Amino acid sequence: MVDSLQYTPQITLEFPIGEKDFFMAGESASRVKKTLQQLGLKQDIIRRVAIIIYEAAMNVAIHASHGLLTVHIDPESISIQTDDKGVGIPDIELAMREGYSTAPYEAQEMGFGAGMGLPNMKQCSDELSLDTKVGKGTTLKAKVYFISKEHPG
Amino acid sequence: MTIAQLVNALGLEVLTGDINMNREIKAGYTSDLLSDAIANIEEDSVWITIQRHINILGVAKLKDAAAIIIPRNLQLEENVIEKAREEDIAILRCPQSAFEISGLLYNILTRG
Ligand SMILES: Nc1ncnc2c1ncn2[C@@H]1O[C@H](COP(=O)(O)OP(=O)(O)OP(=O)(O)O)[C@@H](O)[C@H]1O
Ligand SMILES: [Mg+2]
Numbered sequence: 717m718v719d720s721l722q723y724t725p726q727i728t729l730e731f732p733i734g735e736k737d738f739f740m741a742g743e744s745a746s747r748v749k750k751t752l753q754q755l756g757l758k759q760d761i762i763r764r765v766a767i768i769i770y771e772a773a774m775n776v777a778i779h780a781s782h783g784l785l786t787v788h789i790d791p792e793s794i795s796i797q798t799d800d801k802g803v804g805i806p807d808i809e810l811a812m813r814e815g816y817s818t819a820p821y822e823a824q825e826m827g828f829g830a831g832m833g834l835p836n837m838k839q840c841s842d843e844l845s846l847d848t849k850v851g852k853g854t855t856l857k858a859k860v861y862f863i864s865k866e867h868p869g
Numbered sequence: 870m871t872i873a874q875l876v877n878a879l880g881l882e883v884l885t886g887d888i889n890m891n892r893e894i895k896a897g898y899t900s901d902l903l904s905d906a907i908a909n910i911e912e913d914s915v916w917i918t919i920q921r922h923i924n925i926l927g928v929a930k931l932k933d934a935a936a937i938i939i940p941r942n943l944q945l946e947e948n949v950i951e952k953a954r955e956e957d958i959a960i961l962r963c964p965q966s967a968f969e970i971s972g973l974l975y976n977i978l979t980r981g
Contacts, residue, residue, distance in 0.1 A: 738922070738923070738924040738927070739923055739924060739926075739927060741927070742924060742926070742927020742928065742930070742931060743927060745927070745931050746927065746930050746931050749931065766931055767907055767908065770907055770927075770928075770931055771904065771907065774903075826903075826920065826922040826924060827901050827902055827903040827906075827918075827920040827922070827924075827925075828903055828904070830902040830903075830904045830905055831904075832902070832904035832905060832908065833904050836904055836907065836908050839908075
């Protein structure tokens, strides 16, 4: 297990996410997970990154129309970003609240819409920010450091 | 205990055929909310859920779940079963409710 990737070049992975493409969202998280395992990163880091990617990609698939997931690995951290064209988020504070969801009925039927995705992401990341324009789209950025202050060990 | 042993002990129906049957099971989790499952399923778990959309396979794979149990003999679409085979995730089924099968699984896993 390693704490940093001094000898590894920087890696950027990109995954397009289509509207209602739930399987791709899960699949992209699995693929990044595999890459991180090959790099020999700690189990806990991999677990947190996988959850963030899954939840972020699902939110694009469910709430926005389509977008792009970008995962960037550098020697100290992993950055996860989604950019979507979608409805945007009118009230970020409300959206971050556990249990708040505007998921449509068909998504609820599939087990989405607990309003836990953003709180999960926040818990798993060292930094999380949302930049959103109502009616235009949303950019979500999350960062996980290999040596974390908030998640020691 | 392995999936095969669990199948025998609880009389489960195996929908995915002879895949992954020797994999060890260490824990279980019951939930139909995917964000809850994603946050809480442990590695090598059996996940009990009534969700049958193809996306449960993404969750199971991401969390390294050993198998999925579908309660109440609920129907699954053939493409989900096929995909599960491809992804090496065993799907098991039982007539009991999620509550009952969770209790049975709990007893078996904690008593050994
Ligand atoms: N990319 C996005 N575009 C537009 N709205 C979003 C986006 N991401 C989140 N939201 C809004 O924030 C709310 C809360 O998101 P969160 O991920 O916490 O819960 P959820 O997706 O509704 O349910 P869950 O993640 O538990 O399945 C959403 O219901 C939606 O209103
Ligand atoms: Mg969500």
